[in-house]
Amino acid sequence: MTALRYAFTFVAALLAFGCGQRKFTEPYKLAGNKSVDVKTLNDGQDAFMLYCYACHGEKGDGMGPASVGMRPPPRNFTRGLFKFAGVEAGKLPTDEALDRTIRRGLYGTPMLPWDVPVIERKDIIPYLKTLSPRWQSEEEYGTPIEISPDPWVGKSGPALERGKQVYHVAVGGAGCSGCHPAYATRAEISQMTQKATGEPVAEFAEGMYQSMLRESEYPLSYDDKGEMAKAYQILPVDFLTQKIKTAPPLGTVPTRDQCSPSHSAGTATASPASGPATAMSNSEFRSRVGARMLMMAPSVPNRNGGGTGMKNGSVTGAR
Numbered sequence: 001m002t003a004l005r006y007a008f009t010f011v012a013a014l015l016a017f018g019c020g021q022r023k024f025t026e027p028y029k030l031a032g033n034k035s036v037d038v039k040t041l042n043d044g045q046d047a048f049m050l051y052c053y054a055c056h057g058e059k060g061d062g063m064g065p066a067s068v069g070m071r072p073p074p075r076n077f078t079r080g081l082f083k084f085a086g087v088e089a090g091k092l093p094t095d096e097a098l099d100r101t102i103r104r105g106l107y108g109t110p111m112l113p114w115d116v117p118v119i120e121r122k123d124i125i126p127y128l129k130t131l132s133p134r135w136q137s138e139e140e141y142g143t144p145i146e147i148s149p150d151p152w153v154g155k156s157g158p159a160l161e162r163g164k165q166v167y168h169v170a171v172g173g174a175g176c177s178g179c180h181p182a183y184a185t186r187a188e189i190s191q192m193t194q195k196a197t198g199e200p201v202a203e204f205a206e207g208m209y210q211s212m213l214r215e216s217e218y219p220l221s222y223d224d225k226g227e228m229a230k231a232y233q234i235l236p237v238d239f240l241t242q243k244i245k246t247a248p249p250l251g252t253v254p255t256r257d258q259c260s261p262s263h264s265a266g267t268a269t270a271s272p273a274s275g276p277a278t279a280m281s282n283s284e285f286r287s288r289v290g291a292r293m294l295m296m297a298p299s300v301p302n303r304n305g306g307g308t309g310m311k312n313g314s315v316t317g318a319r
């Protein structure tokens with residue numbers, strides 16, 4: 001450990017004790033008869049105060065001293081709502097998903113790929129679970145989403161066709177272009193819709209080829225009654241020009257998994273549980289749309305290429 005790290009740890013410890021911060025004296029109970037031992041909790045809290053507190057806040061409410069005006073705002077862990085969770089929408093994330101977010105960060109946001117040693121990540125993750133009571137209820141846990149083997153190997157033509165339809169048509173598809181920009185001509189979309197519904201498209205939305213800000217469920221401020229007064233506005237990604245937050249590390253090619261619709265929203269996104277509106281299985285759907293998106297991306301999204309984490313603020317509807 002370097003002298004600097006010692007100094008940081010010391011300051012963090014001072015902060016932790018100095019502010020009358022509660023130190024754990026007994027194990028913390030989680031769902032499924034699991035519990036976290038006292039040492040892990042205290043070490044986790046120390047590590048959280050060292051690496052995460054500045055943004056996510058002492059209580060984990062996203063109101064750390066560095067969070068003022070930060071867009072997107074740091075996640076409020078006391079709500080227990082997660083976006084990059086590796087499970088169905090609205091459920092609690094897997095430990096792997098949390099670890100991945102900490103290791104890789106969220107590209108283009110202030111959530112950088114923090115260089116937190118494995119051993120401290122192992123303590124931080126259980127500590128995060130003490131910040132919201134959701135983690136104590138078994139029903140709130142999600143089942144990890146499994147990706148099926150690629151059914152389109154060697155069939156990229158038909159895969160693209162199907163992906164285009166799933167993306168642009170809501171009936172019998174997913175209608176991703178309801179929020180994200182459209183990438184097909186109006187004639188094509190009308191034709192695909194007619195095929196699925198028997199009716200052509202009567203009217204197209206103005207600005208269908210652009211991404212437009214949407215109101216998210218993430219409060220920026222509250223009124224007297226504690227209700228949301230102002231929501232964070234968020235921009236759905238334009239896949240032709242913007243990099244995605246869950247981009248893979250530099251120098252690696254994204255897997256289909258990384259290219260599939262990754263937001264399990266209902267949380268901070270304005271996005272629905274964008275799952276299939278059809279009888280298609282979730283994984284089949286994901287692999288199709290994922291394949292299509294791989295083709296759309298002009299380049300492999302990479303990280304660390306963009307200087308500061310704030311640089312792509314516009315990606316996420318900042319300012």
Ligand code: HEC
Nearest residue numbers: 051052055072073074075082083084101106109110111114
């Ligand atoms: C410089 C500020 C900053 C620091 C330091 C920071 N974060 Fe974040 N974090 C953010 C922001 C901003 C977001 C929201 C990004 C978004 O919504 O796109 C975020 C999001 C997250 C998420 C995503 C939750 C989800 O919805 O899936 C997790 C998990 C997370 N942070 C954990 C941590 C942990 C653990 C640490 C300490 C090791 C940490 N963060 C340090 C700013 C920070």
Ligand code: HEC
Nearest residue numbers: 174176179234235236237244245246261270271272274289
């Ligand atoms: C209701 C609006 C809405 C719909 C419908 C929607 N999305 Fe999104 N999507 C969003 C928003 C908003 C974001 C930005 C989330 C963020 O930056 O945190 C986003 C982000 C994404 C991302 C980037 C995730 C990352 O790692 O940064 C992908 C990939 C994506 N959407 C794919 C899809 C696909 C595929 C569909 C159709 C199956 C779809 N979306 C449907 C609103 C939507």
